Amino acid sequence: MTIIDSRITDLQVYPLAFSDPPLLNAAGVHEPLALRTLVRLQAGDVVAWGEGRGDALPADVVPALCEAVLGLDVFATSRIEAAVDTVLRRLRPDLGAQARLVTFAPIEVAALDAQGKLLERPVSELLGGALRDRVDYSAYLFFKWAGHLDGEPDEWGEAMDPDGIVAQAKLLVDRYGFRSFKLKAGALHPDIEVESLRALAEAFPGMPLRIDPNGAWTHQTALEVAHRTDGLLEYLEDPVLGIDGMSRIHAETGVPLATNMCVVETAHLRPAVRADAVQVLLSDHHYWGGLRRTKELAAICEAMDIGVSMHSNSHLGISLAAMTHVAAAIPNLSHACDTHFPWNRADDVVTEGGIEIVDGAVTVPTGPGLGVEVNLDRVAELHERYVESGHRTRDDGGYMRRWDPTFTDARPRY
CATH class of the missing domain: 3.20.20.120 (Enolase-like C-terminal domain)
Structure with a gap:
């Protein structure tokens, strides 16, 4: 019987900035750069990935989150979630339950990606x-x-x-x-x-x-x-x-x-x-x-x-x-x-x-x-763009006001 080493040995977080067209919406218009966060998880010889919102993993909690999940089994996603939740409750008590789930989501996807690679099965099979x-x-x-x-x-x-x-x-x-x-x-x-x-x-x-x-x-x-x-x-x-x-x-x-x-x-x-x-x-x-x-x-x-x-x-x-x-x-x-x-x-x-x-x-x-x-190489490029741009939050309304100073995103509008 082959024993699979499924413990998390490394977790890295890459905030990215990538090109976005000027798409209009009720909040304003998309800025030239959109933001996302990638999670790179390693378990044994497997490298796995997850993607989340640009604000999914706040920079001030990333070191503690990485430390908290090291050594946990990628198949124990409930334990991983509990570890993430504990760190966030301690370091970011301002975050509500839904915001904590936003942080966990890309980590869970990376854990499922790792599970599938370890078992040589697609994620859809892990979901039934x-x-x-x-x-x-x-x-x-x-x-x-x-x-x-x-x-x-x-x-x-x-x-x-x-x-x-x-x-x-x-x-x-x-x-x-x-x-x-x-x-x-x-x-x-x-x-x-x-x-x-x-x-x-x-x-x-x-x-x-x-x-x-x-x-x-x-x-x-x-x-x-x-x-x-x-x-x-x-x-x-x-x-x-x-x-x-x-x-x-x-x-x-x-x-x-x-x-x-x-x-x-x-x-x-x-x-x-x-x-x-x-x-x-x-x-x-x-x-x-x-x-x-x-x-x-x-x-x-x-x-x-x-x-x-x-x-x-x-x-x-x-x-x-x-x-x-x-x-x-x-x-x-x-x-x-x-x-x-x-x-x-x-x-x-x-x-x-x-x-x-x-x-x-x-x-x-x-x-x-x-x-x-x-x-x-593309991950490194988009991460460097994030670092150099100084762009950290999405602001559709602020970008629209560069074109129309009277714009407000207050709703309802019409």
């Missing part, structure tokens, strides 16, 4: 097995400038009206074969956003559509948009803020509502169900504490008759691989998942060809662990 060979993703459409402030126009072009959005959609379909669309709204007047949806419906007959204003609309505006888009949408995402506000919109329109804003921790589930405020929950392993918790969340949603899909933010290929593994193992995944990957793939840390969107879907990796290889 893939139920589908491919996971569908939706094209994520944004109103956007032609290029960044003080910069040259980018390859994507300007999209500030319905014609621009349709052209953007055609480009994404040509490159990736997407078969559904999500439009990020709350950035321009609702009239422009509704007309953009109508233009998409005309240009792509029968393609599923969804729209997300991130709570930028008033109750009355949300009602008007629901009326004007009747029959166009598979669901309406976060038209207003809060469980009570969402409940009222659904009660008055009957339109299915999705969220990644008013239900972001387990304590929100019961009141949301009681109020019939959410019909589709957009899970996100970066927020909910990893892949296993995401699958548990999906099971809760199944019991409560809530649909399941996935939220996305600016991310790289390690996250796309992790999302694909857990999505493949969720029985009740009811809608194509969101992904920013096309917008950020030029700076990806996964080796070329390691993770691809083809015909609007990602084939579930079958190699050990996450099934992707990491380009160490």
Whole structure:
């Protein structure tokens, strides 16, 4: 019998800065650099990776976190989580439970990647097995400038009206074969956003559509948009803020509502169900504490008759691989998942060809662990960019105010 050395012998954290286009949203506009955090975990001879939010592992706690997990078994993820939680409670008592899960999430992904490599099994099998060979993703459409402030126009072009959005959609379909669309709204007047949806419906007959204003609309505006888009949408995402506000919109329109804003921790589930405020929950392993918790969340949603899909933010290929593994193992995944990957793939840390969107879907990796290889030179490059840039927090509103000093991200706006 072969004995596997599965103890953690090293944990390193790499904050990264990578290119992001000027994508508009209710909070402002994406800055030239987006932030993510990579975790590199070693167990025995295996090197494994996880990816999290840019603020996932605060620099002041990283040394203590690394020390706390050394010697723990990568298969003992509950013990690893407890060790991480203990350190954060001691050093960062200001962090709530959800923020502590954000810190644990990329460590858990790295532990699962290590488990898979040690056992020579894909992560999806560690989550119960893939139920589908491919996971569908939706094209994520944004109103956007032609290029960044003080910069040259980018390859994507300007999209500030319905014609621009349709052209953007055609480009994404040509490159990736997407078969559904999500439009990020709350950035321009609702009239422009509704007309953009109508233009998409005309240009792509029968393609599923969804729209997300991130709570930028008033109750009355949300009602008007629901009326004007009747029959166009598979669901309406976060038209207003809060469980009570969402409940009222659904009660008055009957339109299915999705969220990644008013239900972001387990304590929100019961009141949301009681109020019939959410019909589709957009899970996100970066927020909910990893892949296993995401699958548990999906099971809760199944019991409560809530649909399941996935939220996305600016991310790289390690996250796309992790999302694909857990999505493949969720029985009740009811809608194509969101992904920013096309917008950020030029700076990806996964080796070329390691993770691809083809015909609007990602084939579930079958190699050990996450099934992707990491380009160490690219990691070093993006980490150096992070160090040299001095960029430490995302500030969409501040960047927008460089263009429009009167801009405010207070919501509702329209």
